[in-house]
Amino acid sequence: MGLFGKKKREEHHTVSKPDGKEHAGWFVGFALLSLPEWDKERFMEDFKEEWGVEIVENEHSEDPEDDEMMIYGEVDGLRAMVSFMEMPVPDGEADYWVQGNYMWEDGKEIVKTHEAHLVISVLGDDPDMIAKGKLFVKLAATAMKQDTAIAFYNEGAVFSPEMYRAFCEPMKNGALPMLNWIWFGIYGDEKKAGCYTYGMRRFGKEEIEVYVPRKEADLNEIRAFLLDIASYVIDGDVTLRDGETIGFSAEQKLPITLSRGIAVDGNTLKIAYSTE
Numbered sequence: 578m579g580l581f582g583k584k585k586r587e588e589h590h591t592v593s594k595p596d597g598k599e600h601a602g603w604f605v606g607f608a609l610l611s612l613p614e615w616d617k618e619r620f621m622e623d624f625k626e627e628w629g630v631e632i633v634e635n636e637h638s639e640d641p642e643d644d645e646m647m648i649y650g651e652v653d654g655l656r657a658m659v660s661f662m663e664m665p666v667p668d669g670e671a672d673y674w675v676q677g678n679y680m681w682e683d684g685k686e687i688v689k690t691h692e693a694h695l696v697i698s699v700l701g702d703d704p705d706m707i708a709k710g711k712l713f714v715k716l717a718a719t720a721m722k723q724d725t726a727i728a729f730y731n732e733g734a735v736f737s738p739e740m741y742r743a744f745c746e747p748m749k750n751g752a753l754p755m756l757n758w759i760w761f762g763i764y765g766d767e768k769k770a771g772c773y774t775y776g777m778r779r780f781g782k783e784e785i786e787v788y789v790p791r792k793e794a795d796l797n798e799i800r801a802f803l804l805d806i807a808s809y810v811i812d813g814d815v816t817l818r819d820g821e822t823i824g825f826s827a828e829q830k831l832p833i834t835l836s837r838g839i840a841v842d843g844n845t846l847k848i849a850y851s852t853e
Contacts, residue, residue: 601781602706604699604713608720609671609691609728609735613663616723617645620659624719632657655712656700659720663693666730675728675735677762688728688735695720706780707811711748714757718745733775734760759807761800764840770794771850772803773840780811784845786838802850817846 625631634650648659665671671691675684697716699709717729721738729741736744744756759776764786771788778784785806787799806823809815817823819835831849838845 601778602702602704602709603779604709606697606713606717606729606731607666607671608695608697608717608723608726609666609688609730610693610695610723610725611691611727612725613693614725615661615693615695617648617661620648620719620723623722624715627719627722628715652712652715653708655703655709657712657716658696658698658700659716660696661693662696665691666694670732671728671730671735674730674733677733677760678735679763681735681737681740684728684735684737687737688730691727693725694730695723707753710758710779711754714745714748714754717757718742731757731760731776733762753808753812755804755808755811758811759804761803761807762840763796763800764788765791765794767791770796772796772800773838773845774803774807775841777807777810782810783817783835784838784841784843785810785817785848786840786845787848787850788839789850799850806848819846823848 621632630652632648632650632652634648646661648657650657671688672685675681675688678684697713697720699713699716701709703709717731718741720726721729721742726738728738729736741757745754748754748757758779759774762773762775764771764773768791769788770791771786771794773786774784785803787803789799805825810817817833819833821833822830823833824830829851831851834847834849835844836847837843
């Protein structure tokens with residue numbers, strides 16, 4: 578079985594929701610909870626135990642009840658916030674985005690049962706996007722250890738707790754948590770099929786789409802290619818430009834075009850992927 582498995586391979590989901598926009602340096606996500614309750618003390622303990630660093634809380638309220646609803650503090654010089662909300666994510670957003678997760682068969686049914694959520698964010702204008710992104714993943718992965726946690730919603734995708742935590746494991750060995758940061762969606766119509774990124778804009782980069790004629794589409798291969806490209810761009814702070822070429826060998830020169838997105842809002846970079 579390939580990266581996509583079998584059941585979901587033919588499902589295609591666009592992310593052209595009008596309000597689906599992301600901004601550079603804006604790391605915000607939502608831990609979906611089955612019940613309107615969470616254990617703040619356990620969150621703090623779990624974070625320190627798993628990641629070897631403590632969240633140093635700042636004073637943010639004179640009301641003890643407010644203190645139990647929120648974590649606001651610093652981790653390695655970055656500002657982190659976790660806020661408990663006794664309500665589902667507004668406007669059915671999580672229910673919308675979970676439709677695109679071709680790797681979670683029961684996701685839609687599970688997500689619609691959530692009764693509360695945690696808003697998780699890394700604040701400030703620190704230019705180190707990778708440091709902010711890593712802290713964001715650590716906070717989210719810790720939230721997924723809560724007894725009431727049933728999913729993590731990050732605009733563009735919704736993950737099961739097991740999936741999200743599995744994706745972040747390589748980060749403990751120095752790798753970038755690309756699969757937590759970027760959603761690699763699939764899209765197709767009668768003529769073409771391929772993959773797109775969602776999440777590059779958090780790092781100040783353009784989203785990328787790769788399509789080939791439908792009869793030639795190997796979505797596992799295209800996704801692996803797109804993952805390599807996205808990793809190269811983020812890790813090296815590389816800016817791909819319209820009219821340039823890219824390749825992983827001296828002979829490979831794949832044209833890059835900036836144009837209106839097919840599956841993603843706004844303009845995206847299209848890479849002329851070769852199936853040969």
